[in-house]
Each structure stands twice: as C-alpha cells, then as structure tokens.
Amino acid sequence: MVHKTGFCSCLVSTIFLVVASVAWGQQSVGDELRSSALELRRHFGEQQFSPPVGFILRQGQQLPELVWEHPHLVSQVLDDATIPTRWFNDQFEAVQVASEPGRYYAYGEAPVPDGPPLRRAMTCCCVVKSLDLTKFAHERLTEKSLGTVEAGKNSDRQREEATALLDRWKKTEAGAVELAALLDSDRPASSLRPGQLQMENATRHVRLKRKLMGIDQTPLVKAVPKKLTGASAPTLHNGPLDQTGISEEQVQELKLKLDEWYAASQEPMAVVVAQDGVVVLSQGYGEVEGDKATVNVTVNTPMRLDSAMKPLIGLQLAMYVDQGAIQLDEPIGNFLPDFNSAKDRNLTFRAGHVHATGIHFPWELAFRRLFYFHAWNESLIAHCPREWNPGSKSRYGVVGVILSVRSLELLRGRNYWDAMERDMFSPLGIHDMLPGGTGFSAEDMARIGVVLSNRGKYGSLEVISEETHDAILPTLLTPFFPDLKTKYGIGFQDFGQYLGPGSYGHAGGCGTLLVVNPDKRLVFAMARNGAGKDFQKHRATVMTLLRKWCED
Structure with missing residues (x-):
C-alpha cells in the first residue's frame, strides 16, 4: 500500500514534470518560430x-x-x-x-x-x-x-x-x-538565337527602370571604340610562323599535349593560340549538340563562359571609364540608390570587381537567380546580409559584378550584354556568341585577348586607351583598400603562374580560359562546356609548355 503523503508527493512531482515539459516544448517551439522569423528577415529579399x-x-x-x-x-x-x-x-x-x-x-x-x-x-x-x-x-x-x-x-x-x-x-x-x-x-x-528574347526583354526592363527612377530624359551614354589616328594595331589573323618566333616543332608539341588532353577527358573543347595577333594554333576537339544534329566543335563554336565572362565585363566597364562616365573608385551608390548609405562609401566599382563588397550572396542563390537578364536583382542584393565593411576583406563571388553591370545599364539604357554585342563585339568582328554566358567561341575570346595584348587597340580601333588598359590590370590592392594585400584587376586575375610574370586573364568553372602574356603578346584562349577529368593536371601541362615559349 502506497503511503498517502508519498502518493501526493509523487503526483505533484509528476504534474510539475508534465507542466514543465509542456512549458519547455512551448518555449522550444517559440524559440524555433523566433529563429525562423529572424532568418526570414535576414533573407527577405529572396521572397518572390x-x-x-x-x-x-x-x-x-x-x-x-x-x-x-x-x-x-x-x-x-x-x-x-x-x-x-x-x-x-x-x-x-x-x-x-x-x-x-x-x-x-x-x-x-x-x-x-x-x-x-x-x-x-x-x-x-x-x-x-x-x-x-x-x-x-x-x-x-x-x-x-x-x-x-x-x-x-x-x-x-x-x-x-x-x-x-x-x-x-x-x-x-x-x-x-x-x-x-x-x-x-x-x-x-x-x-x-537561344536567349535573345530574354536579352531583349531585359533591355525593355532597363528602359522601364530608367522611367521609374526619373532618369528617362537623361541622355544615354554609348561607349564605342574610337578610330585610331596612327598606325593600325595587330588583329587576330593567319600568318606565317616566322613572324612569331615560334617554330613548327613547338606547335606540334603543343598539339600533341592538347590531343592527349582531349583523349583523356573526352570533353569537347576549342583552342586558339596567337602571338602578336598571328594565329599559331587553331583547333576544335569533339562534338556538341547543335540545333538539329550533333556537330563537330570548331574554334567558332559558341561554348559556355561562366566566370570567363568577367574579362568581357571588365573591358566593357573600362570603355565607360575611358569615356569619363564612370570612375573605378567612385561608389556604386552614385548609380544605384539602394547602396548610397554611409556604410557603402567604399562599395566602389573596384571593390565590386575585386570581390570586396562584404555582401553575402551565396553561389546557390546566384545560380538560381542568374544575373544575365534580371534587370532588378540589385534590389534582392540590397537585402542580403552584410558580413564586413566594403574593402576590408575579399571573397570570390559574383555580387560585385552584378551591381556593376546594373549600374552601367542605367547609363546605356540597354541590358549589359545587349550593349556589349552592339558597342564592343560588333566593331571587333565578334559574332559567334549567344546572349549571356551561354555561348562564346574560342576564336572570339582570342580576339579579346589580342585587344588586351595590344593595350586596348585592335586594327584601326582604340577600344580603350593605354592608360585605362593599364588601370584594369591586376595590381596590388593596398593603395585602394589598406587591409587587402592581394593583387587583382577589373575582371582579371594575376596569372603569372601560367605564362610567367605579368601574365593575366580569367577562367570559368566550365573550363573556358583566357590568358595573356603582355611582354610576348601571347594569347591562349580555350572554350569548353565542362572542365572534365583531370582538368588542372592537363592545364598545368599545357601552360608549362607555353611558359617555356615565353621564356625562350
């Protein structure tokens, strides 16, 4: 028989535990809801x-x-x-x-x-x-x-x-x-072309945006190449090897390495190598799906860009810098009102292109909301968490480039890619591309490389001045951002490890790659839709060979 007092004590204890358990559960649910609401506030810009x-x-x-x-x-x-x-x-x-x-x-x-x-x-x-x-x-x-x-x-x-x-x-x-x-x-x-309708739609939205911002009567700024007054610069062209100082034996050795690369990875690719504009090697490998059938890859086959788009965007921005419409070290908030607070004083175009914005814009979100034709996505970015003050740290990403092109669009009145096709690509004879980052050929990428190796000139055109060209190359960032001890450019990374000191360029996650050695005026352009097996190993082999060319 249970003692009455003991029974009551046991009952009270049980009730206390039940009440406590319910209270704890309610508190746990409450904490979870508060945490959920907090996260929702932090990422509210993602709501559609x-x-x-x-x-x-x-x-x-x-x-x-x-x-x-x-x-x-x-x-x-x-x-x-x-x-x-x-x-x-x-x-x-x-x-x-x-x-x-x-x-x-x-x-x-x-x-x-x-x-x-x-x-x-x-x-x-x-x-x-x-x-x-x-x-x-x-x-x-x-x-x-x-x-x-x-x-x-x-x-x-x-x-x-x-x-x-x-x-x-x-x-x-x-x-x-x-x-x-x-x-x-x-x-x-x-x-x-695939993507053309979306590009044109994005241009319509840029025009609507200008109207809603009250700047639709502001004159448009169109930056295009100028006519050279002096001698013409080299263009990408076929010519005898003896104009380059590169031997047939060296070219055959490079072809062998590229053949081995394709045989090992079976990933379609196209490669163009040029020295002082003269095409040294031009070769496509593999097949891709065309509109109606499988086609052989050539150096004119449009392939993915991914982050290899950054040099194109950097060169486009440089054309506006050259014209005086934009300064590399002015705040992006001068163009995008959502970023004109005191905390954004150092959120400059340079900070955007060297990945020092401090804005948390994860890759997963970037891929879901691809920026090519989203004319309004800086509003989403304005609601992304801030991790550090602009210019105090850097982390590779895409958010700064997005803010840069959204600013440029307001000046030009067109989607940034639409503007590039009209104002930069067409004068340079670049036609093998698809809107956005979905298609660009190795030969056209090599053309961009030759513009850079000529310090901004191409044939009878001056795309940018030599002064502006030098300003966008990788440089130590400390004079602009005292806490950053690295080298970076406007769309360009320091690629000295590839083609020797002073070399620069950029790559995409798909394997598309542009590298320029300015001293030897050597350009390596490769287009791919995927990196494929042992990409880094084969890239290192090819770059080592080309670096020897530069050192000879």
Whole structure:
C-alpha cells in the first residue's frame, strides 16, 4: 500500500514534470518560430511576387495587384503584405486595363521588414479573348515537329508537351515573353538565337527602370571604340610562323599535349593560340549538340563562359571609364540608390570587381537567380546580409559584378550584354556568341585577348586607351583598400603562374580560359562546356609548355 503523503508527493512531482515539459516544448517551439522569423528577415529579399492570374492576360482584363509567392511566410514578419502595384503597356504608359494585345509590365514596390522596398517588375503577355491557347500550343509543337515521325499525330507525348508548354506560358515570365514573340507574326522564330528574347526583354526592363527612377530624359551614354589616328594595331589573323618566333616543332608539341588532353577527358573543347595577333594554333576537339544534329566543335563554336565572362565585363566597364562616365573608385551608390548609405562609401566599382563588397550572396542563390537578364536583382542584393565593411576583406563571388553591370545599364539604357554585342563585339568582328554566358567561341575570346595584348587597340580601333588598359590590370590592392594585400584587376586575375610574370586573364568553372602574356603578346584562349577529368593536371601541362615559349 502506497503511503498517502508519498502518493501526493509523487503526483505533484509528476504534474510539475508534465507542466514543465509542456512549458519547455512551448518555449522550444517559440524559440524555433523566433529563429525562423529572424532568418526570414535576414533573407527577405529572396521572397518572390507575381501576378495572381499568372503571366497571361486576356484583352479587356482589369490589371490586378501583385501577390506574394509564399504569403504564409511573409505574414510572419509583415502586418500588411499588400504590394503597391503599377502596370505599364508596351510604350511604358501607366494603364489599369489590358486594352490591347501585347506586352504589359507589372511593377511592385513590396513592403519589407527592414530596408528599402523590394522593387521588381515582370513582363506579361495579353492575348485576345478568342485565342484558344491549348490549340495554339499544339499548333506550335506540330510546326516544330514537321518532318518527324510524330508530325500530325495526336500522341500522348504531344499532349504532354503541349500541356507543359502552356504551363510555361502561364506560369513563367520567360514563357510569357516567348508567347508574345510567337504572336508577333513579323518575326520568324528561325531568326532568333537561344536567349535573345530574354536579352531583349531585359533591355525593355532597363528602359522601364530608367522611367521609374526619373532618369528617362537623361541622355544615354554609348561607349564605342574610337578610330585610331596612327598606325593600325595587330588583329587576330593567319600568318606565317616566322613572324612569331615560334617554330613548327613547338606547335606540334603543343598539339600533341592538347590531343592527349582531349583523349583523356573526352570533353569537347576549342583552342586558339596567337602571338602578336598571328594565329599559331587553331583547333576544335569533339562534338556538341547543335540545333538539329550533333556537330563537330570548331574554334567558332559558341561554348559556355561562366566566370570567363568577367574579362568581357571588365573591358566593357573600362570603355565607360575611358569615356569619363564612370570612375573605378567612385561608389556604386552614385548609380544605384539602394547602396548610397554611409556604410557603402567604399562599395566602389573596384571593390565590386575585386570581390570586396562584404555582401553575402551565396553561389546557390546566384545560380538560381542568374544575373544575365534580371534587370532588378540589385534590389534582392540590397537585402542580403552584410558580413564586413566594403574593402576590408575579399571573397570570390559574383555580387560585385552584378551591381556593376546594373549600374552601367542605367547609363546605356540597354541590358549589359545587349550593349556589349552592339558597342564592343560588333566593331571587333565578334559574332559567334549567344546572349549571356551561354555561348562564346574560342576564336572570339582570342580576339579579346589580342585587344588586351595590344593595350586596348585592335586594327584601326582604340577600344580603350593605354592608360585605362593599364588601370584594369591586376595590381596590388593596398593603395585602394589598406587591409587587402592581394593583387587583382577589373575582371582579371594575376596569372603569372601560367605564362610567367605579368601574365593575366580569367577562367570559368566550365573550363573556358583566357590568358595573356603582355611582354610576348601571347594569347591562349580555350572554350569548353565542362572542365572534365583531370582538368588542372592537363592545364598545368599545357601552360608549362607555353611558359617555356615565353621564356625562350
């Protein structure tokens, strides 16, 4: 028999433990919710919003307010999650009704827990009420499949593809942009390159952005190569080896090493080596998938850039520096208002290009929100955590380059890649490229290398002055940022370990690589879609061989 007093004591203890356990559990849940809310605040810029009806509008429709993609999350940190929304037609006139078919732009300044509003805009496509989109999707797929076994058949696969295409049009901005182009009967799809529609859409958003910022009447700045007054500089061209000082035996030895590299990795690639503009070696390896069939890789085959885009962006910025429109050591906040606080005084264009912004923008997020055609993503970056003061530390990334090109776009009135194609690539005879970082050839990369080896000149053109060329090369950063003891340039790394002292260039994660030895005016350009097996080992072998050329 249990003693009454002992029983009561046991009962009280049990109740205490239950109550304590419940209280602890409530506290644990509360802590978890508070922690979740804190993280949500820290990364609130990643929250997305879009039209509630999707990206397809019907003619005569009243245009709606934008809504959050995850309202249940947003409500944890915002009392009022309403997004002030403005709509514009294709002439960027403010409208409230989709009165005519065509493109419309929704712009929102979303409230946030802390900091400036989250600014974004997106393109929608308005279609006539009578258009049967399901039928239209089937027709587009039938046109695409003409000449194949499936043509004209109402197969399960065709139905699935039509449903997927319709979903893309309705649920994504990219799909709406493609639909608008399809409905534009004056423009055949065969005339378009992959990514071209998105690039052109990004340019439209830059123009809308200028309007909303009140700078649409400010004259545009167009930086293009100037005509040389003196003798022409070398261009990339075929010529006899005796003009280079490089022997046929040396070239054959290099070819052997490259053949061994491809045989070992089986990763398609193209390589161009030039000395003083004379092509010493020009070779493609392997096959890639073309529009309709597998094709052999040549030095004109567009391949991925990834971070090998940075030299192109650096050279583009240098053209604006050369013109006096931008200074390397002025704050980016002079162009992007979300970065003009006292803490951003040292967030300069140089800080952006040498990876010293102090802004935490992880690679995973960078890959999800590729910056090529996202004209508004500096608003996301404005809400990213700050890890250190700009210029006090450096860590390799892409965030500073994004802020740089978003600034330049406001000057030029075009998407940065659109501007590069018109203002830099075309005058240099560069044509084998796809918009963004998705395609650039080895031969065209070598052309950029020759511009650099000529200290900014190419043929009868001066792309940048010699003074500006020297200013963008890798240099000790201490005079600009006392805490940084490394060497870095505007889109260029110190590559002395590859082709000897003074050599510079940049590589991409895909293996695409540009290296320049300025003393010997030697250029190595390689384009790849993937690094492949033992990339570093084979690269070291080839670079060691080329370095001997420079030392001889």
